[in-house]
Amino acid sequence: DGGITQSPKYLFRKEGQNVTLSCEQNLNHDAMYWYRQDPGQGLRLIYYSQIVNDFQKGDIAEGYSVSREKKESFPLTVTSAQKNPTAFYLCASSKLGQGAYNEQFFGPGTRLTVL
Amino acid sequence: GQNIDQPTEMTATEGAIVQINCTYQTSGFNGLFWYQQHAGEAPTFLSYNVLDGLEEKGRFSSFLSRSKGYSYLLLKELQMKDSASYLCAAPDSNYQLIWGAGTKLIIKP
Numbered sequence: 490d491g492g493i494t495q496s497p498k499y500l501f502r503k504e505g506q507n508v509t510l511s512c513e514q515n516l517n518h519d520a521m522y523w524y525r526q527d528p529g530q531g532l533r534l535i536y537y538s539q540i541v542n543d544f545q546k547g548d549i550a551e552g553y554s555v556s557r558e559k560k561e562s563f564p565l566t567v568t569s570a571q572k573n574p575t576a577f578y579l580c581a582s583s584k585l586g587q588g589a590y591n592e593q594f595f596g597p598g599t600r601l602t603v604l
Numbered sequence: 605g606q607n608i609d610q611p612t613e614m615t616a617t618e619g620a621i622v623q624i625n626c627t628y629q630t631s632g633f634n635g636l637f638w639y640q641q642h643a644g645e646a647p648t649f650l651s652y653n654v655l656d657g658l659e660e661k662g663r664f665s666s667f668l669s670r671s672k673g674y675s676y677l678l679l680k681e682l683q684m685k686d687s688a689s690y691l692c693a694a695p696d697s698n699y700q701l702i703w704g705a706g707t708k709l710i711i712k713p
Contacts, residue, residue, distance in 0.1 A: 529609070531691070531703030532647075547700070579646060592637075593701070595646035 491516045495580050495596035502574070502603050510565045510599045512580035514517070519585035521563040522593065525549060526577040538563055539585055567601065575603045607632050608704035610692050614703050614709045616682055624677045624707045626692035634695040638666055641706065642688045648688075650677070679709075687711045 493514040502508045514521065520539045524532040534547030538557040552571025557563055563568075567574045576598050581593040616622040629637065635654035639647035653659060653668035654676060656676045665678040674677055689706040697700050 526706075529612070531705045531706060532693075533703075537700065572664055577644075592649045592652065595648070597646050598644075600644075 493580060493582055493594055493596035495551070495599050497599060500601045505569045507566055507568050508601065510567065510578055510580075510601070512565065512596055513561055514563075514565045514580075514582045514594075515561060516582055516594060518559075518582035520583045520591075521533075521557070522581040522583075523547075523553070523555065523563070523565045524581065526534065526579060526581045526598075532543060532579065535565065544556055545568075556601055565600070574601055576601060606696055606702050608692055608694060608702055610690075610704040610707045612705070613708045613710065615712060618682055618684060618713050620680060620682050621678065622709065624679070624690050624709065626675045626677070626704060627673070628673050628692070628694045628702075628704075629676075630694045630702060631697040634674055634699065636668055636694040637701065638674050638675075639691040639693065640688050643692055644645055647691055656657050682711050684711050684713070 496511045514566045522544045523535040526532050533549050535553050536544050536555040538544035541557055541560050544555050552568055576577040577598050579598045583591040583593045585598050610626045623698045637652050638648050640651040641647040651666040651668050658667045663680045689708045691706045692704040693701040
């Protein structure tokens with residue numbers, strides 16, 4: 490079955506540490522996205538990528554980094570520069586072409602807690 | 605500016621009908637999405653409206669009025685499993701989705 494996987498589901502990090510969240514999809518989608526979700530707020534776009542080896546900053550990219558070396562994979566690194574990293578992180582993918590006209594498919598999410 | 609507004613929380617009774625409203629302001633218009641998200645889980649796609657009017661999908665229907673910048677999601681014959689957050693989203697001028705904060709729907713027996 491095609492889908493998106495994220496790991497781990499729960500992640501704990503000490504202050505000052507970098508941590509990488511995994512996102513893999515086998516839907517053959519060109520576009521992939523990382524969102525952050527905080528209580529009482531809508532999803533906020535961190536980074537997105539429409540093609541391998543290329544990605545763009547979203548609204549809240551500061552303190553985060555990504556790579557897109559393979560079509561299937563779009564890992565997100567939360568660096569120590571991110572001042573408030575505790576949140577629910579969602580990865581999504583979609584067909585390319587008309588961008589947001591296409592339904593986005595989401596992974597199960599990673600809940601990151603900074604201790 | 606770009607903005608999407610929806611109520612924070614609504615309560616309804618099992619078996620009843622509920623309407624969740626969404627108003628939007630975006631640069632241009634490229635359609636409007638509704639997603640369902642159960643607590644701690646990923647959002648799942650419900651509907652996408654690009655033309656005015658009502659689109660029905662089983663117990664769920666979605667309405668759009670482009671002239672009023674307004675949409676609603678109508679849920680009929682409510683079931684306990686419909687307790688979830690309902691997210692409204694619209695593409696911006698860069699084709700990236702702008703998301704509302706979500707409406708938490710509480711279903712009571």
